[in-house]
Amino acid sequence: MDEDLQTIISFLETVHPYDSLSQDERARVARSFGYRTFPAGRTIYAAGSTLDGLFLIHEGAVEIIDTLGDIVSLLGPRNSFGERGLMRDGLAATTARATQDTVVLLLPVTEFRRLFDEEAAFRRFFQRGRVAEARVAEITTQKVGDLMTRGPITVPHDLSVREAARLMRDRHVSCLGVTEAGRFAGLVTTRDLTNRVLAEGLSADVPVTQIMTRDPVTLAPTALGSDVLHQMLERRIGHLPVIEGGTLVGIVTQTDLTRYQAVSSAQFVRDAAMAETVGQLAAITARIPRLVAQLVGAHHAHEVVTRLTTDIADTVTRRLIALAERDLGPAPVPYLWLACGSQGRQEQSSVSDQDNCMILDDAATPDDMTYFAALARCVSDGLDACGYVYCPGDMMATNPRWCQPLSVWREYFTGWINRPDPTAQMLASVMFDLRPIDGDTSLFQTLQQETLEKASHNTIFVAHMVANSLKHAPPLGLLRGIATIRSGEHKNHIDMKHNGVVPVTDLGRVYALLGRLGAVNTRARLEAAEAAGVISPSGARDLIDAYDLIARTRLEHQARQIRQGQKPNNYLSLSDLSDFERSHLRDAFVVVRTMQSSVGHSRGAMS
Known part of the structure; x- marks a missing residue:
């Protein structure tokens, strides 16, 4: 050829x-x-x-x-x-x-x-086309603070060109900031080394001040991506220093802009689907926080951000299963790998712990369990290496309890429904969020419908599930003000997960149970509940709007942390919000509390 x-x-x-x-x-x-x-x-x-x-x-x-x-x-x-x-x-x-x-x-x-x-x-x-045009709009309207590479390397003005070149080589960067008397004075790039040193035959011992661009054009973190593009086009430059208070806080390069446009969930999915090792998959998932920050910064709806993030987790899981089967050989009987928790609901905001299980064909023998135990271990260990850490509650396929034939799963759900003690409520809440990821989906389709039918007709079980959904309350204090955590590491913060999105997630699960709705995603459950008449149109719209605000506020908080180089968490300080934002967030919490009260009254009618 x-x-x-x-x-x-x-x-x-x-x-x-x-x-x-x-x-x-x-x-x-x-x-x-x-x-x-x-x-x-x-x-x-x-x-x-x-x-x-x-x-x-x-x-x-x-x-x-x-x-x-x-x-x-x-x-x-x-x-x-x-x-x-x-x-x-x-x-x-x-x-x-x-x-x-x-x-x-x-x-x-x-x-x-x-x-x-x-x-x-x-x-x-x-x-x-529309997506491409939207991405163009994204980059032009993004803040420079979201586009720039943080932590730029700076050197003193008397550093030699030789040492500067070595530093750029060792740190894999194309430019250095130069300081004089502690303040930013200029920029030296690899192009300067070529054009101003090698081409001119200068000694490598001259100081960087002799070849740097002094007082280059700069931008503030609050400038827009369009400002970067205009300056690069007009001045034909490839590096733009970002200055705040006289200090160099970042650099925007043409590479940054190209990389920004290349960061998309589709690219992640494609790369994950082609990965040949767990290490390659881990390198992909390590970039997810940056993707989340970018999607939030581009003002995508929270359900879009979490769906795209979950799609990556799904692809990583399927690829790990394929790699495991490549090493272990084909499965002895049909099986299905399922996710629960936030991945099951397609609501992952970033890399989180893993919650999964396997349903096996009833033809599985005791000897077959050795294969599936090995498969579960390969996939679970791979997920952990990719940042989806082991579930603290051991809700994973590696636990033999959660790797069973279909008949055993039927017994599980029947037992939880007939004997709804606290443990059964907790397990049922987790397992009602199951979603197939890879394998024979017929193993789940009938199980899901059968379970919803049995559970919805058992008023005692429904009442217990309603009670379980009320355990997480919105953070409202006296006079309906916002109550913060009173002590500990997160004092004066709000837990935007357990007191923010979880109360709505729990309500959505109850509505799905009452209406025998197959949807697993929280927002989809609320919309389906409205369509099925489980909740009134006005109540549904109020709750969906409240959920959107709460979930968006949580994501924006995490995106800010990611941009600042911090590990994202769920603890929001009220000082990070304006009075206007606090007022609307409080109103959203009031809506959730009201809907909880409504469900609570329904529970009283059942008992």
Whole structure:
């Protein structure tokens, strides 16, 4: 096979949606691609010109410029461009220009349209126009404080060029801040080392002040992403220092902007699906907090953020199962891996502990249990290595109690319903949030429906579940003010999990039980409960609005912590909120308390 053709095929195997094509189809597509090279600064095409095809970056970087001259996107390897024009009238809607020496692959128009018509995955990928446009809007409206790389490295003004170069090499950075008398004075970059030292034949012993850019253009953390793009375009620079109070607090580079646009849940899912080791999966999940902060900063709804985050956990779990089966061999009987807790409800705000179980086909023998114990251990250990730590309550498939044939699971649920003691209530609450992740879903479908039917008709069990849902109360004090934690490490804070979202989660579970609703996600349960008449339209809308505010406030708090380099938690200080925000949060808590009282009265009527 031609070496260039094999290079293209190997590259396409790492690029979505080409990686979803069959091997023969991918080889055919590879033959239709052509190479084009563009030096830095060269226009690839101008707005209004006829497009020759779809461009795919192999090496280098490309900036996309709108008709007003504003940069709307900075693209790197594996990014495509030109599809919007191809899907409309064949004319370029924007201008594309190489910012570095760039190599692109060009897919001819006819081949693009054939793939668009014949390949569903290809069509879905390039029909994401609204999403792409939204991401452009995201970067231009983001605060610089959310885009910048924090903790920039600074050096004294008398440091030698040689030592500066070594520091940049060892710390894997492309620039250093230079200080004089403790204040930011200038910037030195790897390009300065090339253009001002090597090219000019300067000694490596000269101080960095001799080659640095003194008093470079800077921005404040409160500036917008559009300010960064405009400055980089106008001044043709690749690094922008971020200054606050005369101190260098961050750097924004073209790489940061490219990386920002590359951070998407789809990219995480794709990378996780292709991972070959637990270490590779752990490297992916380590980036989830940054994704959460970015999604929150772009003002996505809380249910979108948590759904996208959970999708990554699901993919990681499925990949770990596949890797385990690769090592252990195929399962002896059909089985189903399920998640419960926040992953089951698709409400993960970041990496959290794991809650899972397995349902096995009733044909499983005692000897088969050895295989499933090994499978559970491989997956659970892998999840722990990826940051989904072991469940403190041992609600995991590694616990033999939670790795059983379907008939045993039926006995579990029947026993909890018929004998609703406190332990049964707790277990039922967890298990009502089960959601299939991988395997034979038929093992769960009938079990779920059977359980909902039995449970909803047992008024004593329902009453106990209602009582259990009232154990977590919103943080309301006297006169309906917001009550904070009185002592300990989190004194004067609100627990936005156990006193914020959990009370609504518990209510949603009760409504699903009362209405025999199959939804597991809290917001979906509330909407389904309204549609089924379990709660009134006005009560449902009030509770959904309250839940949205509480969940969004929690996510915004965690995103702030992530941006500040802290580990996110659920403890919010009222001092972080304005009077306006506190007032609305208090109103949301009042709504939750009111709905709890309503459910409590229903419980009294049952008993």
